[in-house]
Amino acid sequence: MTGPDVSLALVAGEASGDMLAARLLAGLRPQLPGARFHGIGGPRMIEQGMVSDVPMDTLTVRGLFEVIPRYRELKGIQNRLRDRLLAERPAAFIGADYPGFNLGLEEQLRTAGIPTVHFIGPQIWAWRGGRIKKIQRAVSHMLVIFPFEEAIYREAGVPVTYIGHPLAETIPMVPDVAAARRKLGLAPDARVVTVMPGSRMGELKYLAEPFVRAAQLLRARDPGLQFVVPMAGERQRGYFNEILVKAGLQDVPLHIVDGGSHDAIAAADAVLVASGTATLEVALFKKPMVIAYKVMRASWEIMRHMGYQPWIGLPNILAREFVVPELLQHAATPQAMSDAVWAQLQDAAGRERLAQRFTDMHHSLLRNSAQESADAVLRVIGRR
Template sequence: MHIALVAGEPSGDLLGSGLIAALKQRYPHARFSGIGGAGMVEQGLYTWVPLERLAVMGLVEVLRHLPELSKIRQQLYQQYSADPPDVFIGIDAPDFNLGLEQRLRARGIPTVHYVSPSVWAWRPWRVHKIARAANLVLTLLPFEATFYEKHAIPVSYVGHPLADLIPLQSDPAAARRSLDVGCATAGLIVALLPGSRLGEVKRLGTLFLDTARWLAVQRPDLSFLLPAATPQLYEFLTHLQAERAPALPLTVVRGRAREVMAAADAVLLASGTATLEAMLLKRPMVVAYQVAPLTAWLARRLVTVAHFSLPNLLAGKELVPEFFQEAATVMALGPAVLHALNDVGARQMLMAEFTALHLALRRDADQQAAQAIANLVETSSQPDAL
């Protein structure tokens, strides 16, 4: 059994590592190849190129890296044409994976796309490309499966692995003890998460530090934690703090973003998977999102949903404040964070909403996804199945 997987960013590596572990239970002698990060490699994936070469954010940014991305995709196609896998699983990264899936499917290789592109939010015409590319779509969110069912595309809602991994009740005191930083034992803490990529952090890092400085004036009892996803980001953020906010009671933490959020009383963060983690940890949050100007211009004309953060999308209403592009300012973010800290009644209502969403997403996703893929492989192995 040969199983191919391609993940395009760290969140995809998290999904892929859990999926490989679940697939190994069904196919203990399978070999796994493709592109993934440390988690997938640890589970036995042979990776052709580092995952970081695929982790590019935004329309404009992708254009700059298009020649390299196209070369990698062509190399994968040639490799899997010569050594066909029993199934190919594209994990997220739709602009990279869907084209590869379509070409491999045309050669008779069963294909799965794991994590729905946001076709329900913008560029809805992509659903036709997905239909041509994937024998099966695995979705993490329930409303996504409904969308595909309406378009008669084979789909399985598997839930989200993070909902399985994160307990229904978090323990802020234990997280503070685990972090073992001076500011984490007393007073109120605000976590700052400007992103996990350097491009994101360059756009939001200064804004978040300036917001923290404003908050510290309003509430001198506050302290701040800022996790750095990589050594490069740690160096960048420590220098940025020294230049921008040397007197701020802030600790830059190497990694451990989930523990930082669990330890916090409120979270200021960039839109993305981290907003889902903060929701599952039941942390009040304020969400900001900034991209390249051309990307923002295009998004405003193509996006068809009212919200962009995952808690709000899941709830179908605004549970947490979110600020896009030029609306993300110190005087917008700061008061929103203060409200999250001060309004006890709103906080209790938010916790109840977050708990209900957590339960809806908790479905043993790794096993659900592995079983759906196994069903596809077994069906596809029958004569004329494809």
């Protein structure tokens, strides 16, 4: 297959996968200058030259039971994409995270002889370990972003490459707090709490109100506190504001910013954050944080019995201990969250110890992920 004829299909279903796959595309483009990249992706993948056949937002959904009302719609998108790819026969299919959708698609494509790469490894070490059997059938090569994952997949007979975490490259080892505050119009000596209730609509549904109520309680303790709330897009911002109005919280003084989550984290003295990739971003910025998580009650009852370890936050999982608090479901009350953030704001020595732990973590995750992931894909398609 000659360079100009190479076609690679990719699917990302949410912002974190869009970011990860964009790094992979950045590594592939110089190696395959005439290649065609298409499928489903977000703005960062599109910036790297990918053509998204379906808006990525159409795939975004959260929780177990929340999927049910949209199952037929999502299955239809998956089936149409499968049929198209079976007809086109790309050199490989690359699933960027979003395992519920991508692994099923990958299994069908691989059965038909199309090589599949999954990026990143599903967290079978955290829950749903039985998924490894499906991965064995579906994935030609797994790309993982945490060092301990490599042995897990190798022992299961799944070809695997540890590529490091892309965020470890994009986030500076020493964040520029002053520059971030200038960019956001914050006073250099202000005490700043960044509030991150999530980028998905389902996260905002369950976390926006309690997070802002926690901010309200914190402000009662220190009226000088400033609160920054980064929003992933106009849709999220509109929904967030709608929730605040319904809850009577529209007058809580918040500095809402569109995008700019990294500036918002860099500027912070502490962060209240929804569980997910954002917790790792906060750790790489060396910031104290309180991690919170709430979902539909039925989803929670299932998920809490499926976990294999006591942590859900990525910083705690990587540290193998509770280096930062986790407040889950019923425990994620405004009072508990505000108390935990306040304790961090008052503990200067604890913040310094945490910054050193997170610096060590940053070094352990630092690789040239674009090059490592691109090399792995090139080997899969026979171009290495």
